[in-house]
Amino acid sequence: MTVCPTAVPFGSLAADLHPNVGGKCASLGTMSQAGLPVPPGFAVTTQVFVDAKDASGSREQIAEVVDAELDRLAVVTQDALERVAARAREVVMTWEIPQEHVTVIRGMYADLCELSGVDDVPVAVRSSSTAEDSPDASFAGEHDTYLWVCGIDEVLDKIRRCWASLYTARAIMYRHERGYDHTRVDMAVAVQKMVRPRAAGVAFTLDPTNGDRSGICIDAAWGFGESVVSGDVTPDNFLVDKVMWTINRRTISPKTHAHQLTEIDGAPHPVVSRVPVPEDQVHVPSLTDEEILAIARLARAAEKHYGCPQDIEWAVDDDLPAGEDAVLLQARPETVWSKRHHAVGAKTDALASIVDTLLNPLYAKRGSQPA
Structure with a gap:
């Protein structure tokens, strides 16, 4: 039994599920529910990623390929990093999406096709890592996005490819340099109707x-x-x-x-x-x-x-x-x-103070400065 749903439409993505859908999907859900113009779609939660990884029995293999291999290197060269990344992605691409999750994703995609009035509606399939788009780090561009994906079989394939993009050379190095644990980062996926x-x-x-x-x-x-x-x-x-x-x-x-x-x-x-x-x-x-x-x-x-x-x-x-x-x-x-905080003792004037208050009313009411 899974601890969270397989997938959730952006328009009904509850805040308590945000840790299970990654920064990108959480933001799309928040904007949709705030009434901002966001193309419709759904979040495939990290539960699908975790269940596929566990069913594959390759959790320790990923740790060995990435962490142990990097630790053995005296100097992390680009060539060595690319080899590590390629091996890790090969492992992830062997994972199969469990059938109970496939059934739900098929239904969600069919609902999106019906909503759009288009058979095999084109979608963007976007990675949504649990470490990205947080206030202390931005992984923008570090993971993969696939555009104009048509048909459920292609959608399922691109979901797995988004998972594998956790282990591109640039994503591995980004986490390595910032001290993120490679084995503790999961991947959700956004499936969103394409714009033209x-x-x-x-x-x-x-x-x-x-x-x-x-x-x-x-x-x-x-x-x-x-x-x-x-x-x-x-x-x-x-x-x-x-x-x-x-x-x-x-x-x-x-x-x-x-x-x-x-x-x-x-x-x-x-x-x-x-x-x-x-x-x-x-x-x-x-x-x-x-x-x-x-x-x-x-x-x-x-x-x-x-x-x-x-x-x-x-x-x-x-x-x-x-x-x-x-x-x-x-x-x-x-x-x-x-x-970056405002410099202490920085020169201010009345007009600057008025403009700052207009642009940052919440901070003015709280009597504190914006971060």
């Missing part, structure tokens, strides 16, 4: 160049946001004032490539591929001013809900009407500037 983005990217509810909380900084590019998150494209950049809602900075970058849906001969459905951007779009802003402000307001709403600066992923969905097409795909605490 005209543009996508990230936004910070502060200026990441200097920590100034008076602005919302937006990075944007054509197509799927993976090009921005991975650093494959230099994105357009916009800075929006949180009080006046003016666009105070705009930098339009040449965007020569994008991650777009591509038809493949003989393939049953499109795949997301890196493709050249048409010449007439390379130097064109990827967002209109109305879209910039809509994304900024969504980011600010997420920040108000969570009560701390946020790092969000967003998209402009071509399948939704104009004015309603900006959606949130993820929100996590900002982990660099938000942990």
Whole structure:
């Protein structure tokens, strides 16, 4: 008998299950229930991961492959790390999802197809580790995401591949450097209806160049946001004032490539591929001013809900009407500037104090400073 459900829709994901669904799924559930525009989906809990690992009998084998192997190395080279990571992933990919969990996941996916009105609805299958997106660490980009996954068999396969991404070289080294125990980190998985983005990217509810909380900084590019998150494209950049809602900075970058849906001969459905951007779009802003402000307001709403600066992923969905097409795909605490306290004795003035109170009313009421 399992200690928690196999899977839970984002819209009914209770707070007491957050430890079992990882940072990404917990955030999607919280945003959905707060009324923010989040594409529907469900969380596959860590119970499925744990049961599959236990049934495989390979728990000790993972510890031997990762911890013992790293401990034996006098120097952790990239080649040695890649070998350790590849061996660990091979072990995880031998795990089978227990049949009772498969039955529930099939039902959840069928419900999502019915809700969307599409057979084999395309979904994003996203890793959601129990250590990621916490206030003291961000594993953004350390684990795998699979886009435009169609059909339950593909969904089940990608769930296992998300589990295996706990043991990529970068994820292993991230945990190793920060002292996380490799054997005590579990993986949940988010299965979320895909958007068809005209543009996508990230936004910070502060200026990441200097920590100034008076602005919302937006990075944007054509197509799927993976090009921005991975650093494959230099994105357009916009800075929006949180009080006046003016666009105070705009930098339009040449965007020569994008991650777009591509038809493949003989393939049953499109795949997301890196493709050249048409010449007439390379130097064109990827967002209109109305879209910039809509994304900024969504980011600010997420920040108000969570009560701390946020790092969000967003998209402009071509399948939704104009004015309603900006959606949130993820929100996590900002982990660099938000942990830095204001310098003691820093020069202040009346205007700065007023703006700080406007932007941080909760802290003003409590008589304390934001972290």
